Amino acid sequence: MLSVSTCSETIDIPLFCQNCPSRRTGSCAALSSDQLGRLASQSRRVHYDAGEALAADAMPIGGYGSLLHGVVKLSKVLEDGRQQLVGLQFAPDLTGRLFANESRVTAEAASDVDLCVVSRSAMEAVLRDSPDFKHRIMLQTLRELDEARDWMVTLGRKTAAEKVASFLCLIASHATPDQDKPRTSFDLPLSRADIGDFLGLTIETVSRQMSKFKADGVIGIENYRHVTVPDLARLRVQCG
Amino acid sequence: MLSVSTCSETIDIPLFCQNCPSRRTGSCAALSSDQLGRLASQSRRVHYDAGEALAADAMPIGGYGSLLHGVVKLSKVLEDGRQQLVGLQFAPDLTGRLFANESRVTAEAASDVDLCVVSRSAMEAVLRDSPDFKHRIMLQTLRELDEARDWMVTLGRKTAAEKVASFLCLIASHATPDQDKPRTSFDLPLSRADIGDFLGLTIETVSRQMSKFKADGVIGIENYRHVTVPDLARLRVQCG
DNA sequence: CGCCGGTTTGATACTAATCAAGTTAAGTGG
DNA sequence: CCACTTAACTTGATTAGTATCAAACCGGCG
Numbered sequence: 001m002l003s004v005s006t007c008s009e010t011i012d013i014p015l016f017c018q019n020c021p022s023r024r025t026g027s028c029a030a031l032s033s034d035q036l037g038r039l040a041s042q043s044r045r046v047h048y049d050a051g052e053a054l055a056a057d058a059m060p061i062g063g064y065g066s067l068l069h070g071v072v073k074l075s076k077v078l079e080d081g082r083q084q085l086v087g088l089q090f091a092p093d094l095t096g097r098l099f100a101n102e103s104r105v106t107a108e109a110a111s112d113v114d115l116c117v118v119s120r121s122a123m124e125a126v127l128r129d130s131p132d133f134k135h136r137i138m139l140q141t142l143r144e145l146d147e148a149r150d151w152m153v154t155l156g157r158k159t160a161a162e163k164v165a166s167f168l169c170l171i172a173s174h175a176t177p178d179q180d181k182p183r184t185s186f187d188l189p190l191s192r193a194d195i196g197d198f199l200g201l202t203i204e205t206v207s208r209q210m211s212k213f214k215a216d217g218v219i220g221i222e223n224y225r226h227v228t229v230p231d232l233a234r235l236r237v238q239c240g
Numbered sequence: 241m242l243s244v245s246t247c248s249e250t251i252d253i254p255l256f257c258q259n260c261p262s263r264r265t266g267s268c269a270a271l272s273s274d275q276l277g278r279l280a281s282q283s284r285r286v287h288y289d290a291g292e293a294l295a296a297d298a299m300p301i302g303g304y305g306s307l308l309h310g311v312v313k314l315s316k317v318l319e320d321g322r323q324q325l326v327g328l329q330f331a332p333d334l335t336g337r338l339f340a341n342e343s344r345v346t347a348e349a350a351s352d353v354d355l356c357v358v359s360r361s362a363m364e365a366v367l368r369d370s371p372d373f374k375h376r377i378m379l380q381t382l383r384e385l386d387e388a389r390d391w392m393v394t395l396g397r398k399t400a401a402e403k404v405a406s407f408l409c410l411i412a413s414h415a416t417p418d419q420d421k422p423r424t425s426f427d428l429p430l431s432r433a434d435i436g437d438f439l440g441l442t443i444e445t446v447s448r449q450m451s452k453f454k455a456d457g458v459i460g461i462e463n464y465r466h467v468t469v470p471d472l473a474r475l476r477v478q479c480g
Numbered sequence: 481c482g483c484c485g486g487t488t489t490g491a492t493a494c495t496a497a498t499c500a501a502g503t504t505a506a507g508t509g510g
Numbered sequence: 511c512c513a514c515t516t517a518a519c520t521t522g523a524t525t526a527g528t529a530t531c532a533a534a535c536c537g538g539c540g
Contacts (some may be wrong), residue, residue, distance in 0.1 A: 211520070
């Protein structure tokens with residue numbers, strides 16, 4: 001956690017904004033300028049370096065964050081250390097489990113992350129006072145549930161190659177800088193180890209499948225992290 | 241769909257009730273008697289036989305149902321027919337995807353099912369008028385998201401034996417007739433094929449693992465569907 | 481009785497995990 | 511600036527765990 005400062009720029013950011021550039025979840029302008037001002041004044045802008053933990057499984061919930069920039073990974077671990085990523089969050093998602101005393105997942109910064117953080121009590125007050133805001137959060141929750149269920153199909157029923165292709169498609173569509181169409185050139189926000197944990201595969205299998213896609217010309221890889229997709233349709237076919 | 245009738249018994253059922261016996265989601269009495277009466281008068285009681293579909297993926301949403309009795313399975317299929325169950329719903333869950341024009345999953349009756357169904361417009365009206373009711377639905381959605389994420393760990397990181405044990409534990413804890421503690425004797429609500437689709441395994445693997453647990457004395461099986469668990473702790477150890 | 485769906489059991493094949501070296505790129509310190 | 515270290519990744523050989531294919535079993539029902 002590097003920098004901490006009150007953020008009145010909250011006004012400009014996706015979740016707590018009046019004119020939100022993102023069209024993903026719709027229904028911005030959920031807060032009156034009064035509510036917005038109060039929330040903004042109670043918020044702090046917080047930076048996490050890649051790898052830092054925002055919240056730990058089964059630990060009390062400190063506060064909630066509007067994700068401004070970066071990628072947050074949500075994971076769970078079994079007693080023996082096996083790990084599974086159970087979600088990725090991008091701006092303008094809200095991080096933190098609402099209406100619970102403890103986190104149900106471990107949340108870590110996958111990349112450098114900027115959050116606008118509000119205390120639990122402040123968030124509860126806003127949710128109480130602004131049905132529109134609460135509605136918007138509910139829409140996010142429903143979308144996260146849809147995404148989790150889509151992912152269950154990938155985890156349960158797809159082959160290693162299909163899993164990796166599905167992951168690349170997911171990142172391509174999320175790496176998009178505000179447009180709605182997937183990008184054909186992007187950086188992976190996760191290491192091979194994280195991708196493995198996301199897909200229920202080992203590092204080696206992920207690496208092999210990526211190498212195979214590269215050899216087949218489905219993708220290009222530069223510097224491990226940067227991926228280019230000459231033909232998105234061709235990649236999509238590989239998703240199963 | 242066998243019987244259809246207006247259900248004023250709605251008053252007695254979990255989701256739309258004033259004195260709800262279930263302690264799972266808390267916060268009953270979400271509706272004033274006025275709202276309750278209006279909702280009840282607009283509801284129909286509907287029965288589905290085991291195997292009947294309540295909703296199909298990518299089809300318009302007809303209405304919402306308060307699950308009175310039975311088990312509903314939610315699934316997704318890939319183009320080539322591979323199938324994955326992505327959720328199970330028990331009373332007093334609400335069935336149907338809120339705030340969307342289309343269903344995101346296929347919903348089928350796993351057992352005989354009784355629902356109290358309301359139209360989409362009626363549900364939307366109640367959600368609009370009763371913040372407490374909406375809050376309760378939000379809690380259900382958050383819980384479903386937690387459950388989906390727990391299941392992702394099972395799908396992605398557990399062995400076949402651990403998956404089957406986890407499934408048995410899940411059913412044991414849900415088969416409970418209103419108590420909070422898991423049962424030690426219950427009927428499986430799913431066929432081996434469905435269990436396989438739930439766990440991302442084949443029928444044969446499910447069968448083998450169940451036979452192994454039986455041979456090891458961890459469970460008893462009678463008539464394929466009825467399971468007894470002499471020592472729940474011993475089963476839980478197998479869950480990984 | 482004989483059929484039939486759901487289930488179990490067995491033999492074999494194949495996918496992905498594991499074990500084990502290498503390779504690459506980015507530091508770090510002399 | 512270059513040897514050294516290290517972490518992340520790739521590649522190869524072998525093994526283990528499930529899927530697949532195939533056959534038998536069981537219980538219910540016409």
